[in-house]
Amino acid sequence: MKKIVFSTVLGLVLLLTTAKVAGANEGVIQLAGKTDADGRCFAVSIYVDGNYKLLMTCRGLSMALDPVLNKYIVWANVGENKQRLGEIVNGKLSAVIGEKFDSLFVTLESDAYSNKPSINMVLNGKVEQIDFGKGVFNSSLAPTAMITQAVKLDDKGVAIVPTSAPTKNLTGAVVAIGKAILFGFIILLIIVGVMSFLARRKNL
Known part of the structure; x- marks a missing residue:
């Protein structure tokens, strides 16, 4: 009996843990560096049609930081693997991830198409759940009702104004x-x- 109870409790714990991890993949990510001089990035991940669509915007990234290491590349931690998402261009990034991930990080690379991240990490951040909040309904933004008049036709089918x-x-x-x-x-x-x-x- 004790084994059955223990197995049930363990199963519930694993189920709840899995649900939290799965939910964390759809959320917001705030990437920061060791200092404010490293810049900041904000990203949002939304699960659509079997993929996670990621949009990112950044502020304060230094341009031409190094004559060689001058590419900001975004990576996702997918389990033990590091998946390259793309290069930040003009402070923006749009990417699609097919697998679940729990965090993102940015490295400086010499090659924009490198398959492995270097040790030059400048920003990182974990996926956080979306805080929808309570919100406030603004009645002034609601559409106004349109009053329509029925069009009458005469014997010839011409509209009567x-x-x-x-x-x-x-x-x-x-x-x-x-x-x-x-x-x-x-x-x-x-x-x-x-x-x-x-x-x-x-x-x-």
Whole structure:
């Protein structure tokens, strides 16, 4: 019974340890040197489509530090192996790693395509879990709702463009003024006709 309990506990410990190691491969890496003069690098590793995609940016790396050792090469510690990821160019690096790794380091090399790292390590750093934090929702960044109007079609299939309220009011006012002018003109004609009729009767 004790052996079963011990085996179960050991299995759980190994499972949790493996889960932590696996989770650590997706995270952030802050690479630093012995002094601030060595510069600093920040990298992020994201697991996508079966590979770890790595993006790195650096600050403070000395250019032309040595006439021979003038290439900054990034390496990953994959178990006991050292995998070359590439050269830092203009302070940037983009790489893809197919295997799990727990740390990165940077060396100075004379050959940008060297397969083995030299002893001239200038920066290193371990993979740390991503701290998502609590975060704060900003309602001002949320998209605003768009009000859409249904398009009406006439018998011929042509879209009917709705007129706004001010246009309708203006049209109604123009029509009312036109009617008033027409009515006044008709009254004037009637008055002139009556006066002409009365003038003719007097002459008779």
